Amino acid sequence: EDKVVQSPLSLVVHEGDTVTLNCSYEVTNFRSLLWYKQEKKAPTFLFMLTSSGIEKKSGRLSSILDKKELFSILNITATQTGDSAVYLCAVESLPSGTYKYIFGTGTRLKVLA
Amino acid sequence: DVKVTQSSRYLVKRTGEKVFLECVQDMDHENMFWYRQDPGLGLRLIYFSYDVKMKEKGDIPEGYSVSREKKERFSLILESASTNQTSMYLCASSFRANYGYTFGSGTRLTVV
Numbered sequence: 001e002d003k004v005v006q007s008p009l010s011l012v013v014h015e016g017d018t019v020t021l022n023c024s025y026e027v028t029n030f031r032s033l034l035w036y037k038q039e040k041k042a043p044t045f046l047f048m049l050t051s052s053g054i055e056k057k058s059g060r061l062s063s064i065l066d067k068k069e070l071f072s073i074l075n076i077t078a079t080q081t082g083d084s085a086v087y088l089c090a091v092e093s094l095p096s097g098t099y100k101y102i103f104g105t106g107t108r109l110k111v112l113a
Numbered sequence: 114d115v116k117v118t119q120s121s122r123y124l125v126k127r128t129g130e131k132v133f134l135e136c137v138q139d140m141d142h143e144n145m146f147w148y149r150q151d152p153g154l155g156l157r158l159i160y161f162s163y164d165v166k167m168k169e170k171g172d173i174p175e176g177y178s179v180s181r182e183k184k185e186r187f188s189l190i191l192e193s194a195s196t197n198q199t200s201m202y203l204c205a206s207s208f209r210a211n212y213g214y215t216f217g218s219g220t221r222l223t224v225v
Binding site: 032034042044045048088090100102104105106 | 117146148153154155156157158161171203213214215216217218219
């Protein structure tokens with residue numbers, strides 16, 4: 001059965017700390033891995049990763065994929081209160097000719113001032 | 114600004130009612146998806162559609178049906194709402210595989 005597991009489930013840090021969120025997966029016919037940030041409503045897109053070892057960066061956020069060990073990490077440096085959110089990892093799978101995304105349960109990050 | 118619009122943010126329905134959740138996208142996307150999101154369970158795929166009048170079951174289709182009569186609109190139907198269908202429902206669309214999703218704002222449905 002395809003699955004995506006995120007850890008930790010929740011995390012509380014202080015402003016300025018660096019955090020690392022983990023996403024491991026077991027899926028049929030892996031195509032890509034995506035990270036989303038979800039605050040009060042719709043998840044917003046952060047990164048899409050398709051190749052191992054290539055880091056994607058956007059400001060204080062960065063992410064990398066390891067297709068051999070089947071995981072990805074999302075790093076946030078110099079955290080701010082605005083980073084408080086649920087971070088979702090999703091893996092694109094192509095089990096039977098029609099693709100779909102499988103989501104992890106998310107990591108809830110709270111950044112304290 | 115391109116977007117996915119869900120018709121209601123909050124909805125309260127009675128057990129046994131027929132419920133329609135509407136989703137409209139203005140990006141000419143081929144693929145549309147319905148998920149439900151529950152604490153501790155994450156997002157689970159209910160149904161998806163990769164073309165007009167086409168639909169495929171996701172991981173938890175029981176108790177739901179869908180309709181896609183036009184490319185821009187994908188409706189989720191609860192034929193007879195039950196309390197275990199109380200959840201946040203998220204609609205998403207994508208251009209094609211490997212392009213990621215754009216999500217709607219979600220509909221928080223409470224069945225009493």
